Amino acid sequence: DAPLKQDFVRQIVRDDIASGKHTAIKTRFPPEPNGYLHIGHAKAICLDFGIAAEFGGVCNLRLDDTNPSREDMEYVTAIQDDVRWLGFQWNELRHASDYFEVFYLGAEKLILQGDAFVCDLSAEDVREYRGSLTEPGRESPFRNRSVEENLDLFRRMRAGEFAEGMRTLRAKIDMASGNINLRDPAIYRIKHMAHQNTGDAWCIYPMYDYAHALGDAVEGITHSLCTLEFEDHRPLYDWCVDKVDLAGHPELLKPLTDAGLPLEAAKPRQIEFSRLNINYTVMSKRKLMALVQSGLVDGWDDPRMPTLLGLRRRGYTPASLRLFVDRLGVSKQNSMIDFSVLEGCLREDLDAAAARRMAVIDPLKLVITNLADDHVESLAFPNHPKDEGFGTREVPFSNRLWIERDDFAEVPPKGFKRLIPGGEVRLRGAGIVRCDEVVKDADGNVVELRVTLDPESRPGMEGANRKIKGTIHWVCARAAIETEIRLYDRLFSVADPDDGSDGKSYEDHLNPDSRRTVTGYIEPSAAQAAPEQSFQFERLGYFVADRHDHAAGKPVFNRSVTLRDIWAN
Numbered sequence: 001d002a003p004l005k006q007d008f009v010r011q012i013v014r015d016d017i018a019s020g021k022h023t024a025i026k027t028r029f030p031p032e033p034n035g036y037l038h039i040g041h042a043k044a045i046c047l048d049f050g051i052a053a054e055f056g057g058v059c060n061l062r063l064d065d066t067n068p069s070r071e072d073m074e075y076v077t078a079i080q081d082d083v084r085w086l087g088f089q090w091n092e093l094r095h096a097s098d099y100f101e102v103f104y105l106g107a108e109k110l111i112l113q114g115d116a117f118v119c120d121l122s123a124e125d126v127r128e129y130r131g132s133l134t135e136p137g138r139e140s141p142f143r144n145r146s147v148e149e150n151l152d153l154f155r156r157m158r159a160g161e162f163a164e165g166m167r168t169l170r171a172k173i174d175m176a177s178g179n180i181n182l183r184d185p186a187i188y189r190i191k192h193m194a195h196q197n198t199g200d201a202w203c204i205y206p207m208y209d210y211a212h213a214l215g216d217a218v219e220g221i222t223h224s225l226c227t228l229e230f231e232d233h234r235p236l237y238d239w240c241v242d243k244v245d246l247a248g249h250p251e252l253l254k255p256l257t258d259a260g261l262p263l264e265a266a267k268p269r270q271i272e273f274s275r276l277n278i279n280y281t282v283m284s285k286r287k288l289m290a291l292v293q294s295g296l297v298d299g300w301d302d303p304r305m306p307t308l309l310g311l312r313r314r315g316y317t318p319a320s321l322r323l324f325v326d327r328l329g330v331s332k333q334n335s336m337i338d339f340s341v342l343e344g345c346l347r348e349d350l351d352a353a354a355a356r357r358m359a360v361i362d363p364l365k366l367v368i369t370n371l372a373d374d375h376v377e378s379l380a381f382p383n384h385p386k387d388e389g390f391g392t393r394e395v396p397f398s399n400r401l402w403i404e405r406d407d408f409a410e411v412p413p414k415g416f417k418r419l420i421p422g423g424e425v426r427l428r429g430a431g432i433v434r435c436d437e438v439v440k441d442a443d444g445n446v447v448e449l450r451v452t453l454d455p456e457s458r459p460g461m462e463g464a465n466r467k468i469k470g471t472i473h474w475v476c477a478r479a480a481i482e483t484e485i486r487l488y489d490r491l492f493s494v495a496d497p498d499d500g501s502d503g504k505s506y507e508d509h510l511n512p513d514s515r516r517t518v519t520g521y522i523e524p525s526a527a528q529a530a531p532e533q534s535f536q537f538e539r540l541g542y543f544v545a546d547r548h549d550h551a552a553g554k555p556v557f558n559r560s561v562t563l564r565d566i567w568a569n
């Protein structure tokens with residue numbers, strides 16, 4: 001019963017259904033398998049899959065694999081895993097390369113119609129002839145080749161007779177167009193290179209604009225959502241769809257129907273929305289790849305990376321990412337989103353979804369002198385303060401505890417409410433202690449606090465209601481499990497690492513403190529966590545059992561997010 005979302009994309013879909021233009025809608029998510037998906041893709045995924053589902057339609061996952069030089073099977077698999085993890089199921093899994101034969105037949109049709117020609121200009125000449133925003137372009141000297149010659153040359157391009165760069169197939173549109181994308185753009189190029197899906201079957205490959213438009217048409221996509229930078233490409237998109245007209249020429253789809261695929265061609269509509277940008281990070285696959293390859297991060301799934309794999313390992317949940325995308329909304333306004341918005345969504349999700357535990361990450365020994373050395377106790381703690389459904393757990397308690405070092409101050413700063421020499425503090429769920437003695441080592445470092453427990457202040461007793469300023473968390477030093485705790489923070493120390501105006505590159509702005517590993521202690525029930533299970537460690541933040549390295553006997557927890565926004569000022 002979520003409220004109806006009212007953005008301009010959904011309004012278009014709603015209108016198309018109301019007017020009877022479409023009875024069912026169909027979208028697609030079309031990543032190029034040339035890297036891992038990042039949080040920007042999560043926005044596109046949530047829109048493509050989310051809108052289809054909201055309107056009773058379906059969404060295809062299409063791997064846009066038209067450029068073999070940067071693509072790999074590794075990414076094809078990872079993309080599928082990421083989409084499923086986010087909580088979406090595609091209608092069909094397709095590859096743009098599944099349609100290469102259809103695209104080829106479409107190109108021959110364009111040649112026969114006089115809408116495409118084989119051009120022998122070099123890449124450099126093409127650039128030169130293209131003109132600029134202020135100058136119209138000039139027509140290629142090969143523009144008026146006969147249909148027969150074009151067809152012959154294009155077939156020989158396919159047959160592998162020419163070297164890379166020697167010829168292209170270009171759409172014949174308008175060299176004087178104010179839109180440079182329409183100045184006879186290339187639609188096929190020669191590449192003598194194996195493809196991750198089609199192997200050596202092809203040595204000519206379609207250009208993105210042509211393949212994308214036709215891919216959408218082949219699948220009967222009704223609403224083709226993409227980011228704003230494609231707005232200027234829309235006239236070319238429409239030109240390709242209209243001139244090839246797959247919906248009106250089912251014979252062009254024969255290679256697919258022969259292979260058992262359904263006839264679905266329709267005329268798609270491209271709709272552009274703004275890209276997601278987040279501060280304190282970089283987002284393009286190229287830059288993320290560079291971080292991985294230079295070893296500046298520990299791989300694509302480094303918990304500091306904005307990749308879905310990195311966010312997942314950091315402890316981000318699918319629900320928190322979907323909440324984030326919902327909260328952003330959809331518009332045509334490009335903007336920079338504050339990283340804290342993303343963190344807020346994770347806190348919101350985990351506040352409700354994560355059980356509470358106690359952990360100490362910077363331990364200081366606390367000895368309760370009025371409990372016997374062999375005193376052992378087990379205290380029942382609720383797992384969630386607001387949800388009884390989480391049940392309770394047993395927390396071991398004895399005369400030796402660990403507390404956080406910064407919960408004690410020998411010389412307290414103003415307003416300090418925790419433990420000081422001679423002062424009292426409440427141990428969460430255990431009673432009130434008074435600090436009698438501060439034990440130091442030879443260098444003057446505090447190594448142990450000796451305290452007495454007020455025996456009338458145990459949970460449930462009248463004396464427990466005594467007003468005490470501070471409550472601190474603790475773990476039993478006899479029962480707690482030693483744990484590797486990875487404290488992650490933002491990867492970059494400036495809001496716009498990519499700005500470049502200071503003459504520096506994003507690599508110069510890495511936050512040197514973005515990963516700190518410490519040894520802490522957690523209560524036994526936290527050590528039993530399954531990999532990827534999240535907890536709120538009371539007063540510290542949300543932590544997740546590391547997906548790969550955590551084991552009950554050797555726990556490893558990653559800090560997902562602190563409880564409060566420590567970057568706000």
Ligand code: ATP
Nearest residue numbers: 030031032040041043044226227275276283284285
């Ligand atoms: P990058 O520039 O990071 O390499 P891309 O746009 O080349 O990304 P594609 O694989 O082509 O990546 O993207 C697949 C889909 O995801 C496209 O529809 C694209 O518009 C969308 N997308 C990519 N980045 C973002 C982003 N930052 N915000 C919203 N959508 C995005």
Ligand code: MG
Nearest residue numbers: 032034285286
């Ligand atoms: Mg790309």
Ligand code: MG
Nearest residue numbers: 030031032208
């Ligand atoms: Mg792209």
